Each structure stands twice: as structure tokens, then as C-alpha cells.
Amino acid sequence: MAETDDKKVLKMSLICSICLQKLNKPRSLPCFHTFCESCLKNYLVNAPEKKNATKEGIPCPTCKLVTFSPKPALPVEQWSEHFPMNHLVGTLIDIVPVSSRLEFCEPCKDNKESKIARSWCQQCSEALCEECAKCHMSMKATKNHVITPLENVRSNPKPAVKEEVVCYDHNKKEVDMYCQDHEQPCCPMCIATNHRKCEKIAQINDVVQKQQPVDHTKLFKDMDRLITDADSVKRERQEVMRTTLMQKTKMLKDISEAKKKLIDHIEKIESQITAKFEAISQTDFAILQEQVDYCNSVQSAMHHSKTAIQSAKEQQLQKKEFIVAQQGKVKYNECASGLKKIHENSAKIKYLFEEDRQVAETLGALGMLGKLDVKHSYPNKKPPTPPPPPTPIAEEDDEKKATRKIKTFNAKVKGDKRECKITAIKLWNNKKILLADNSNVRLKLFGEFGDLLVVFGCNSPPWDLTFIDKAKCAVTFPNERKIRIFKVKENISEVGYVNASRGCNGICMAGDDLAVTFASGCIRVIALDGTVKxxxxxxxxxxxxxxxxxxxxxxxxxxxxxxxDYNNHTVTALKFDNGKVDKTPLFVYKVSGPRGVSVDARGNLHVCGFWSNDIHKVKDDGQFSQILMDTLARPLCIAFTGDGEKFALSEQGNPNNVKLYKIIPASDVEDY
Known part of the structure; x- marks a missing residue:
């Protein structure tokens, strides 16, 4: 008896729509669609949306409704285990008999489609879906075929299914003959081709009726033995495949590693010479651009003065004509003097590169790509009269200091893809050194002897940093427009952030607040909770x-x-009191391209002169004290220990080196 439609629907609801088998450990999504736990896990792991699954979710396999994790902290691989179990479906599976095997429509298979079969054609011995069954009944050649519901065939196969066997050699030809000479069942095509000369050909039904019941025990044993032999051969072949694949993988890995060694070696020496060239060329182009900008300003000033004089003359304004003419003369003298200096310092630059001979001989012995030679010539320059050095101010409570280098260590570590650009240094607890590597987008913590302790990878380049207390530091990230707070102990971990709303550069603790500089040309006083004071x-x-x-x-x-202020070549001192800054500068100290600034334990200001290649020591009232160091290579930043006895600095000209110095009295230099 055929099942009712309701019963068919009930049975189909117990089938997983992914594997099309009886549900196993049914798990329900928020949209109430149910799937096998293993099928759901496989679908989630291989979904294209897996990458952003936590934020954007993954669509349901059936209705495409976006599904999110039952527990946001879980990875996608564990979602399926935490979706609720559908106990109702589990109970129905135990009560309602459901075939664990689904039949698929044969014609649809030929068209590379998968549709569940509902019917069975007894003449064609094919399972058919609803659409193909209707089409089957409408075609002239098959409209008289008997179509039976597939459930009836499963429950009562003998009367419903026609007893026939299809020939292996001639597809869809029924085997209904038997050749007794060869003891072989045949179809009509076999008789016509391979058994034409055989004399004992009979209908297979007659042969079956005449023969006695046959015991297939020996045949089954032979088949089982052959199955065992085949399994043994299969396992042996699979083991050969596995070992061969391992050898192939190892060989490809060895080839790849050999290639990588060569490429890494070439890239390393290339990066060394290109970094050196970039540093030199950047300096040259910065100077050239300054000279071009000055020439533009001279042209603009002269055009403006001429226009003003001519306008006053045409309007017969004698007083105005006299004033603007005098002003024009003064401006002319200033511009002429400046332009003369530019003319004298107009260098002709020639970059030379000579390929190393080892490049042509062998990559294995390659030590460098070539010799880089940069020559600067000044054909128009006259020997200048050096300006007198700044007059040091006598120090009443502090004798003259000198420096002695105690350590230089390499800040470039494993995983760095570029030459370092150390834009911030802090000497933590007088024993550890925290660096902001802007070029490699990392924070690095070193020991007092230059041994690497911790590397923390950032999302964007850090610029400057300051310690809030003994365990926390604040770091500026100009591209993110954020100030991130990190906990620094044995490891570095982020514990919070402050929105800066625009690109922030320098940072320092001023009392209980953060003082921050911005590329837009301002400074802000920001509380630790993010309030702009x-x-x-x-x-x-x-x-x-x-x-x-x-x-x-x-x-x-x-x-x-x-x-x-790098562009203005000045360091400006401002008074700070209770979160407020007096806008009237206390003093303005001039330095050629000032970069990093730091205050030692006695309150002295130290300024990195980027273009003058030195460190200026300045008293708190703005008076020059001394050149602490000179002959540097574009100093970037400087930091002192809490007791002021040691300091560290970085240079753009020596991008990977961090240098540590000890400050000693000048009278003790010879004893050192």
C-alpha cells in the first residue's frame, strides 16, 4: 500500500539535506533547519565566508539565512558542536522507519544533477524523480511502462521488480540465453557475435528449471580468498604510493629550500645596498627640494615687490612708492644673499654603481652586488668662513660632561623584512630597552646587553611611545589615529586604546595626562580616559x-x-600647569632639523639635530650648554635612564644599530 503524502513528508524531514542520508546527531540552526553534526561541521569549515565568519556569519545551507556562532569566542571549527541538538528529530528517527539509503534519479545523474528518486520503472529498471517519471509516461516509447512508487519496490521487491540481468558487454541488453559449450550466460548480441558456432544454446529459463539446486559455498570461499588477496595487494600498493609521495614531497622541499637560500641571499645583499642608497638619496633630494623651494620664494617676493612699486608709481602715490621701494631693496638684499648661498651650495650629484665581479662568477660566493660610490662636487662653492660655535653657559651645579660608548647592538631581528627605522626608544627600569620600529611595524623589547626578549607585531607603524607607569606604556599610531596602551612585563600585550581623531606623532606623560603632537600642526593634552583637556x-x-x-x-x-618642529627647525618650550598649556612660548631654540627630544635627570633638554648630525644639550631656560655628541649619521631619537647616567640613541644613517652611552665627567675621561 502506498504511503500518504504526510508520511512521505515526515520521512523526508528526517533526511539530512547535505549528505541526503538519515540524520546522524541532528543539530538545529537558528532558522530551525537541521543537519548531521559532521555534515554541518564540514560545511562551516569549507564555506567561502569562513574568513569573516565571526563578524559577518555564514549562510544556512538550505535557506541562506545568515547564521552566527552560538558562542562568539569559538573558532568556526567548533560551531557545530555547540548548536542545539534536535531531540524531536532524534526521537522520530528511532520511531519512524527511514531507509538509510536514498535512490537518485538515473536520467538526472546522466545530466550531472542529483535529485531524489520517487518512482521505479520496472521495464527500464531505473529510479526516477517526479519530473522524469512524468516525462517517462508522456513519451511514446515508454508510456506503457509500469511506474511503481519506489517505497513499494523497497518493501516488496520481488513482484515489483522485473527479474532481469543486463549484459556486461552490451549495455541494456537482457541476458536471456545460455551457451552450454562455454557455460556462459549470453544476451542475443553475444549469441550473434561470439557464439555463432556453438551448438548447445538454450533459453536461460529452461536451463534454470532443469538444473538441481547449486551449493555456492566453494565459490563464496574462492571469492572471499580473492577479496583478501586483492586487499593485500591494494594495501601494498597504497604503502608504495605513500612512501613515493613522501619522497616527492621531501625532494620538492629540498629543491625549494635550496632555491630559497639563493633568493634570500640575493635579497639580503640587495636590501643592504638599496637601503644605503635610499638613505643617501633621500638626504640629497631633501636638500635639493629646500633649494628649489627657496628659489620659488625669491621669485615670488621679487614679483610682488615689482608689482607694488609699479602700482604706486602709476597711481602717483609718492609716499607709498617710496616705502614699498625701500622695502623692496631690503627684500632684494635678503634674497640676493640667500640665493648666493644656494648657488655656492649647488652640488652636482653623480651616482655610480659597479657590479661585483662575483655576480658573474657564482651566486654561492656572492658577498655583495657591487660597490656603491657617491661623489658630491661643488664647483661654485668658495671656502666658507665657519660660524663661531654657540657659547656654552657656565654650569654652577654640574661640571662639564663627556660621553663614552658602552654598547652597540643590532635591532634587526628574525622576521624583519626591511631595514629598521627606530623612531622611539625608552630605557625601562634602567635595564631593558623598548623600541618602536616604524619600518617593520613592531615593538621590540631588549635586555641591557642587547639580547632580544619580546617582539610584538602591530597592525600599523608605531611612531613614539612613553611610559604611563612602571608596567604600562602608550604608543602613537598615526595611520590608525589611535594611542594604544600596552602592558610591558615579561611579554607585551595590549590593554586598551585612546582615539586621537587625527594623525598623532610624539607623545609624553605630562603629570597625569598625555601630551601629544599632531601632523596637522597642533599639540593636545589628553587624559588617560580619552578626554581632550x-x-x-x-x-x-x-x-x-x-x-x-x-x-x-x-x-x-x-x-x-x-x-x-622639524620643518621650522625649532624646539619650542611651553609652560604646562594642571592640564593647561600657556600658548606664549618660554623660548624657541633653533636646530637644523630637530627630531627626538629628551630630558635627563637634572632637567637638561637634549635635541637630536638631524641635519647637523649632533646632539644639543640645552639648559631649561633655553641657553645652549654643549654639543653632547657630533659626527652622527642623522640622529632620530634619544632616551635617558632614570638616573641620567646612561642614554641610548638611533640614527637613520645606521638604521639597524642602537647605541648605548654612559655620561662621565670630562675630568674622568682619561681614567676611563
Whole structure:
């Protein structure tokens, strides 16, 4: 008896729509569709949306409704285990008999489609879906075929299914003959081709009726033995496949590693010479651009003066004509003097590269790509009269200091893809050194002897950092417009952040607040909770104070903020009091391209002169004290220990080196 439609629907609801088998450990999604736990796990792991699954979810396999993790912290691989078990479906599976095997429509298989069969054609011995069954009944050649519901065939196969066997050699030809000479069942095509001369050909039904019941025990034993032999051969062949694949994998890996060694060697020496060239060319182009900009300003000033004089003359304004003419003369003299200096310092630059002979001989012996030679010639320059050095101010409470290098270590570590650019250094607890590597987008913690302790990879390049307390530091990320807070102990871990709303550069602790510089030309006082207490972008008369403030330092003894302005070649001192900054500068100290600034234990300011290649020591009142160091290679940043006896610095000209120095009295230099 055929099943009712309701019963068919019930049975189909117990089938997994992924594997099309009886549900095993049924798990329900929020949209109430149910799947096998293993099928659901496989689907989630291989879904294209897996990469952003936590944020965007994964669509249901049936209705495509977006599904999210039952527990947000779980990886996608564990989602299926935490979706609720469908106990109702599990109970129905135990009660309602469901065939564990589904039949698929044979015609649809030929068209590379998978549709569940509902019917069975007895003449064609084919399972058919609903659409193919209708088509089968409408075709002239098959409309008289008997179509039976597939459930009836399963429950009562003998009367419903026609007893026939299809010939192996001639597809869809029924085997209904038997050749007694060869003891072989045949179809009509076999008789016509291979058994034409055989004499004992009979209907297979007659042969079956005449023969006695046959015991197939021996045949089954022979078959079982052959199955065992085949399995043994299969396992042996599979083991050969496995070992061969392992050998292939190892050989390919060895070839790849050999190739990688050669490529890494070439890339390493290439990066060394290109980094050196980039550093030199950047310096040259910066100087050239400054000279071009000055020439443009001279042209603009002269055109403006000429226009003003001619306009006053045409309007017969004698007084105005006299004034602007005098002003024009003064401006002319200034511009002529500046242009003369530019002309004298107009270098002709010639970059030379000579390929190393070892490149042509062998890559294995390759030590360098070639010799880099840069020559600067100044054909128009006259020997200048050197300006007198700044006059040191006598120090009443502190004798003259000298420096002695105690350590240089390489900050480039495993995993760095570029030459380092150390934009911030902090000497932590006088024994550890924390660096911000802007080029390799990393924070690095070293021991006092230069041994690497921790590397923390950031999402964007860090610029400057300051310690909030003994265990926490704040780091500026200009591209993210954020100040991130990190806990620094044995490891480095992020514990929070502050939105800066625009690109932030330098940072320092000023009392209980953060003082931050911005590329837009201002500084802000920001509380640790993110509240902006004050912004300084102009002075007391409304003029803009800063052009490109990069670094900032705080003197806790006098409550002074020192801001280095790279474009204006100045370090500006501002008074800080209770979260407020006095816009009137205390003093402006001029340095050629100031970068990093730091305050030592006695309150002295130290400035990295990027273009002058030296370190200026400046008293808290803005008076020059001494050149602490010279002959440096584009110093970037400097930091002192808490006791002021040691300091560390980085240079753009020596990008990977961090140098440690000890400050000693000049009278003790010979004893050192």
C-alpha cells in the first residue's frame, strides 16, 4: 500500500539535506533547519565566508539565512558542536522507519544533477524523480511502462521488480540465453557475435528449471580468498604510493629550500645596498627640494615687490612708492644673499654603481652586488668662513660632561623584512630597552646587553611611545589615529586604546595626562580616559606656532613641554600647569632639523639635530650648554635612564644599530 503524502513528508524531514542520508546527531540552526553534526561541521569549515565568519556569519545551507556562532569566542571549527541538538528529530528517527539509503534519479545523474528518486520503472529498471517519471509516461516509447512508487519496490521487491540481468558487454541488453559449450550466460548480441558456432544454446529459463539446486559455498570461499588477496595487494600498493609521495614531497622541499637560500641571499645583499642608497638619496633630494623651494620664494617676493612699486608709481602715490621701494631693496638684499648661498651650495650629484665581479662568477660566493660610490662636487662653492660655535653657559651645579660608548647592538631581528627605522626608544627600569620600529611595524623589547626578549607585531607603524607607569606604556599610531596602551612585563600585550581623531606623532606623560603632537600642526593634552583637556595650534596673537611637530618631552622639575618642529627647525618650550598649556612660548631654540627630544635627570633638554648630525644639550631656560655628541649619521631619537647616567640613541644613517652611552665627567675621561 502506498504511503500518504504526510508520511512521505515526515520521512523526508528526517533526511539530512547535505549528505541526503538519515540524520546522524541532528543539530538545529537558528532558522530551525537541521543537519548531521559532521555534515554541518564540514560545511562551516569549507564555506567561502569562513574568513569573516565571526563578524559577518555564514549562510544556512538550505535557506541562506545568515547564521552566527552560538558562542562568539569559538573558532568556526567548533560551531557545530555547540548548536542545539534536535531531540524531536532524534526521537522520530528511532520511531519512524527511514531507509538509510536514498535512490537518485538515473536520467538526472546522466545530466550531472542529483535529485531524489520517487518512482521505479520496472521495464527500464531505473529510479526516477517526479519530473522524469512524468516525462517517462508522456513519451511514446515508454508510456506503457509500469511506474511503481519506489517505497513499494523497497518493501516488496520481488513482484515489483522485473527479474532481469543486463549484459556486461552490451549495455541494456537482457541476458536471456545460455551457451552450454562455454557455460556462459549470453544476451542475443553475444549469441550473434561470439557464439555463432556453438551448438548447445538454450533459453536461460529452461536451463534454470532443469538444473538441481547449486551449493555456492566453494565459490563464496574462492571469492572471499580473492577479496583478501586483492586487499593485500591494494594495501601494498597504497604503502608504495605513500612512501613515493613522501619522497616527492621531501625532494620538492629540498629543491625549494635550496632555491630559497639563493633568493634570500640575493635579497639580503640587495636590501643592504638599496637601503644605503635610499638613505643617501633621500638626504640629497631633501636638500635639493629646500633649494628649489627657496628659489620659488625669491621669485615670488621679487614679483610682488615689482608689482607694488609699479602700482604706486602709476597711481602717483609718492609716499607709498617710496616705502614699498625701500622695502623692496631690503627684500632684494635678503634674497640676493640667500640665493648666493644656494648657488655656492649647488652640488652636482653623480651616482655610480659597479657590479661585483662575483655576480658573474657564482651566486654561492656572492658577498655583495657591487660597490656603491657617491661623489658630491661643488664647483661654485668658495671656502666658507665657519660660524663661531654657540657659547656654552657656565654650569654652577654640574661640571662639564663627556660621553663614552658602552654598547652597540643590532635591532634587526628574525622576521624583519626591511631595514629598521627606530623612531622611539625608552630605557625601562634602567635595564631593558623598548623600541618602536616604524619600518617593520613592531615593538621590540631588549635586555641591557642587547639580547632580544619580546617582539610584538602591530597592525600599523608605531611612531613614539612613553611610559604611563612602571608596567604600562602608550604608543602613537598615526595611520590608525589611535594611542594604544600596552602592558610591558615579561611579554607585551595590549590593554586598551585612546582615539586621537587625527594623525598623532610624539607623545609624553605630562603629570597625569598625555601630551601629544599632531601632523596637522597642533599639540593636545589628553587624559588617560580619552578626554581632550586642551589644544594648542596658535599662539596668544593667533599665529600658528607649529608646522610639523614630531616629538615632545616633559620636564617634571619645571613643568615645561619641549616640542620639536622639524620643518621650522625649532624646539619650542611651553609652560604646562594642571592640564593647561600657556600658548606664549618660554623660548624657541633653533636646530637644523630637530627630531627626538629628551630630558635627563637634572632637567637638561637634549635635541637630536638631524641635519647637523649632533646632539644639543640645552639648559631649561633655553641657553645652549654643549654639543653632547657630533659626527652622527642623522640622529632620530634619544632616551635617558632614570638616573641620567646612561642614554641610548638611533640614527637613520645606521638604521639597524642602537647605541648605548654612559655620561662621565670630562675630568674622568682619561681614567676611563
Amino acid at each position: 586642551m589644544m594648542v595650534d596658535t599662539d596668544y596673537i593667533g599665529k600658528r606656532v607649529f608646522s610639523n611637530p614630531e616629538f615632545i618631552a616633559f620636564n617634571p622639575f619645571s613643568y615645561h613641554l619641549f616640542v620639536s
